[in-house]
Amino acid sequence: MMLIPCPHCGPRAHAEFTFDRPVEAITRPDETPEALVRNLFGRDNPRGPSRELWRHTYGCRSWITLTRDTATHAITDVRPVGADA
Amino acid sequence: MKYSALSLLRAGLGGHKDWPRAWRDPEPKPRYDVIIIGGGGHGLTTAFYLAAVHGVKNVAVLERGWIGGGNTGRNTTIVRSNYRLPELHALMELSLKRWEGMSDEINYNVMFSQRGALFLGHSDSDMLQLAQKGDAMRADGIDAELMTRDQVAKLIPLLDVSSTARYPVQGGLIQRRGGTARHDAVAWGYARAADRLGVDIIQNCEVTGMDITGGRITGVQTTRGAIGADRVGIAVAGNSGRVAAMAGLRLPIESHLLQAFVSEPVKPMIDTVIMTQSLHCYISQSDKGEIVLGGDPDAYPTYSQRGAPHIIEKAAAEALALVPALSRLRMLRSWAGTTDMSFDGSPFIDATPVEGLYFNGGWCYGGFKATPGSGWLFAHLLARGESHPVAAPFRLDRFETGRTMDEPGVGPMPQNR
Numbered sequence: 001m002m003l004i005p006c007p008h009c010g011p012r013a014h015a016e017f018t019f020d021r022p023v024e025a026i027t028r029p030d031e032t033p034e035a036l037v038r039n040l041f042g043r044d045n046p047r048g049p050s051r052e053l054w055r056h057t058y059g060c061r062s063w064i065t066l067t068r069d070t071a072t073h074a075i076t077d078v079r080p081v082g083a084d085a
Numbered sequence: 086m087k088y089s090a091l092s093l094l095r096a097g098l099g100g101h102k103d104w105p106r107a108w109r110d111p112e113p114k115p116r117y118d119v120i121i122i123g124g125g126g127h128g129l130t131t132a133f134y135l136a137a138v139h140g141v142k143n144v145a146v147l148e149r150g151w152i153g154g155g156n157t158g159r160n161t162t163i164v165r166s167n168y169r170l171p172e173l174h175a176l177m178e179l180s181l182k183r184w185e186g187m188s189d190e191i192n193y194n195v196m197f198s199q200r201g202a203l204f205l206g207h208s209d210s211d212m213l214q215l216a217q218k219g220d221a222m223r224a225d226g227i228d229a230e231l232m233t234r235d236q237v238a239k240l241i242p243l244l245d246v247s248s249t250a251r252y253p254v255q256g257g258l259i260q261r262r263g264g265t266a267r268h269d270a271v272a273w274g275y276a277r278a279a280d281r282l283g284v285d286i287i288q289n290c291e292v293t294g295m296d297i298t299g300g301r302i303t304g305v306q307t308t309r310g311a312i313g314a315d316r317v318g319i320a321v322a323g324n325s326g327r328v329a330a331m332a333g334l335r336l337p338i339e340s341h342l343l344q345a346f347v348s349e350p351v352k353p354m355i356d357t358v359i360m361t362q363s364l365h366c367y368i369s370q371s372d373k374g375e376i377v378l379g380g381d382p383d384a385y386p387t388y389s390q391r392g393a394p395h396i397i398e399k400a401a402a403e404a405l406a407l408v409p410a411l412s413r414l415r416m417l418r419s420w421a422g423t424t425d426m427s428f429d430g431s432p433f434i435d436a437t438p439v440e441g442l443y444f445n446g447g448w449c450y451g452g453f454k455a456t457p458g459s460g461w462l463f464a465h466l467l468a469r470g471e472s473h474p475v476a477a478p479f480r481l482d483r484f485e486t487g488r489t490m491d492e493p494g495v496g497p498m499p500q501n502r
Contacts, residue, residue, distance in 0.1 A: 001393045015395040019385035021498070022339075041428055041484035041497065042335040045326030047388045070340070071388045 002073050007080045008060045016058040023051040023065060047071050053081070088192050107273060108280035113287050116313035117145045119467050120305060122292050122328060123321035124148025126157040126268075127445055127452065129275040129286075130460020131320060131467065133191070136282035138461075139468035144284045145314075146276075147307060149291040153272025156322055159422035160453040161345050161367050161379040163358050165202040165263035166227055169218045172478045172490050173431065174225040179475055180458025181262060187457060193274030195266050196372060201357040202263025205237065205244075205407070206255045211362040215258035222260070232257045243354060243410045251406035252364060265358060265369055271456055295331045301440040302332070318443045318467050320459075323388075323423030325446035332439050336446075337484050339499040341426045342383040343450045344392035344400075346419035350374030354410065366403035368411075376414060378404050382424060382450060392421040424450045426499035429483075431490040434462050434476040443467055444481065 002014040027039050044050075050070050055063050063081040068074070086092060086105050096104055119135060121128045124146045135141040146152075164184050166177035188194050206212040212231075219229035237257045238246045246254045276286050287309070294306035295317070304313035321328050329336050350373050359368040367379040380400025383392050397419055405412050427433065427447030432455070434445050445463045448455060462476040483489055489497060 001395075013395075014393055022386070037485050038335075041337045043326060043337065043339050044330075044335065045339055045386065047324075047327055047340075050386065052386075070386050073387065073389055 002075065004054070004066070004075060005078050006056045006059060006062070007064060007078055008062055009056065012056065012059055016056060017054050018057045020053045020055060020063075023053055026053060088194075107277040108286055111285045111287065113145060113147075113290065113307070113309055113312050114285065116304070117285070118143040118314070119316045119318065120144075120312060120314040121146045121318045121320055122305070123319065124152035124272075124276070124286060124288065125155050125320065125322065126153065126271050126275070126456035127322065127448075127459045127463065128318075128320035129272055129279060130457050131318060131445070131463040132284045132286075132460075133275050133279040133282070134460050134464035135468055136279060136284055139464060141468050142283040144279075145312065146279070146284060146286045147290045147292055147305070147312075148286070148288045151288050152276050152286065153269055156422040156424070156452060157272045157456075158269055159345065159420055160268055161369065161377050162265045162268045162371070162453065163202065163263070163360075163367060163369065164197070164266055164454040165260050165358070166454070167202060167204065167218065167222060167229060167258065167260040167263065168492055169221050170490055170492055171221075171225055173492060174222065174227060175475045176458055176462075176479070177455060178225070178227050179461065180455045183457035183461060184266065185262070187271075187274075191274045191278035193270060193277060195270040195274055197264065197266040198372070199262050199264040201240075201259050201261045203232075203237070203240070203257050203259045203357050203359055205252075205257045205359065205361040207252050207361065207363045208255065212255050215256070215362055219258045228260055228262050230259050230261065232259055240357060241355065241359065241408075243408050244359070245407060245409050252361070252403070259357075263358060265371070267372070268453060275460075292328065292331070295442070297332060297439055300438075302442045316441045316443065316467055318445060318463060320445045320463065322425040322446050322448050322452055325425050325444070329437070329444065332437065332442055334437055334439070336444075337428050337481070338447050339386045339426045340388055341385065341424050341499065342387045342389065342392050342421050343379070343424045344383065344396055344419060344421045345377065345379040346397060346400075347371070347375040347377050347417050348411070348414040349417050351376070351414065355408070359407065361407070364403045366400050366407065368404050368408060375417065376411060382426070383421075388423055390421050390423055392419070424448075425452075428497040428499055429489040429491040430493065432459070432479055433481050434459065434466060434479045435472065435481045436466070436470075437481065
């Protein structure tokens with residue numbers, strides 16, 4: 001069970017959050033088809049620190065990014081996502 | 086030594102003191118024709134079929150820990166071929182046919198029990214989907230029977246089919262040839278059978294690097310030294326990304342986590358495999374009497390093999406609602422395995438861009454049932470350098486070309502499976 005420090009709500013239970021994708025898989029509308037395929041359908045899939053996009057779905061519903069170790073579940077560097085973030 | 090009723094009787098009279106070891110513990114040779122990375126069910130069946138069917142006997146299986154210690158020993162042991170898409174019918178039915186002859190083929194009792202695999206339907210739309218799936222299966226020559234609520238109630242008397250049930254049961258779709266098997270026995274049985282054909286099974290041997298010259302693989306680096314090979318096959322589900330990265334490859338796979346748990350053993354109470362179309366809950370009873378339960382994947386990348394309790398709670402709540410009699414049981418243990426989540430839920434059996442390096446993985450949480458079929462097809466690819474027709478659709482580049490095989494039709498994200 002992870003305790004995820006939401007930048008808006010403070011530390012909250014993992015069950016309130018949903019994982020969306022690694023930050024490497026966030027795509028932009030102006031990318032080339034090759035880059036889209038590489039980012040959408042390829043993964044580094046590291047064992048260790050990974051930068052990820054999560055959402056506090058059953059809380060404040062905000063999107064957040066965080067660095068999470070995929071072997072130990074240690075979470076660092078949580079940041080809000082948005083225009084004024 | 087051939088296992089038989091006579092050998093069992095003879096050893097029993099001698100107090101079971103003289104059983105020979107089931108497979109050797111060889112030192113790695115400097116070079117092999119084929120190296121399989123990964124001593125789970127898929128790697129061991131691959132090695133066996135390379136030797137038994139294709140006559141390639143200079144083969145090593147390299148295992149980081151002990152054989153069958155990964156997902157082979159962590160699944161809920163369910164075997165079935167009740168899929169919707171024709172490509173998956175061909176793959177899973179090829180596998181199911183091999184399950185049916187497995188114990189004889191390898192002279193090892195894998196306790197394959199065709200007790201029936203039932204999907205429950207809880208709504209009109211569930212029943213429609215089950216009917217469609219059943220029709221698709223029968224069209225491809227696979228057994229499937231649509232059942233009414235009364236037929237389901239007769240098959241599983243402990244199921245709550247009342248109108249006030251939390252998950253009302255409208256009917257179901259059963260594949261009577263589906264069932265369960267003893268998962269550890271599959272690893273041990275194939276290891277023994279492959280060993281008898283000359284395959285070296287090398288445990289405690291972790292691959293740490295790949296030797297690639299001019300775009301061609303020439304061998305692997307391991308914790309027990311360098312080993313040369315003409316061809317190398319990767320079958321390390323859960324760690325596919327890490328091993329492929331040693332060859333500079335990036336895969337359409339995320340490593341997620343799936344939990345399972347068992348109760349204390351009880352007298353026989355559920356003699357079929359219960360799954361459902363709307364929920365994510367598997368219920369069966371092992372030969373030891375434990376109720377085996379599985380649920381949703383944890384749905385985020387992790388190598389921890391340690392899941393979150395709210396996922397277990399959900400699966401347990403669903404199981405208790407379906408079979409209220411389970412509420413008196415105590416859970417004995419829970420565990421988790423690292424699943425190779427592909428983006429469309431289907432696996433890969435394909436050559437890689439590195440010449441001589443082949444890949445088998447991405448089985449999501451459905452790899453156990455495919456064990457012998459996967460080995461059969463991967464051995465074909467490794468021996469001949471070209472895909473078996475059944476394996477041909479399971480390519481690594483299918484997202485690039487748009488030829489995905491999305492069984493539930495939910496789109497290409499691993500956490501949506």
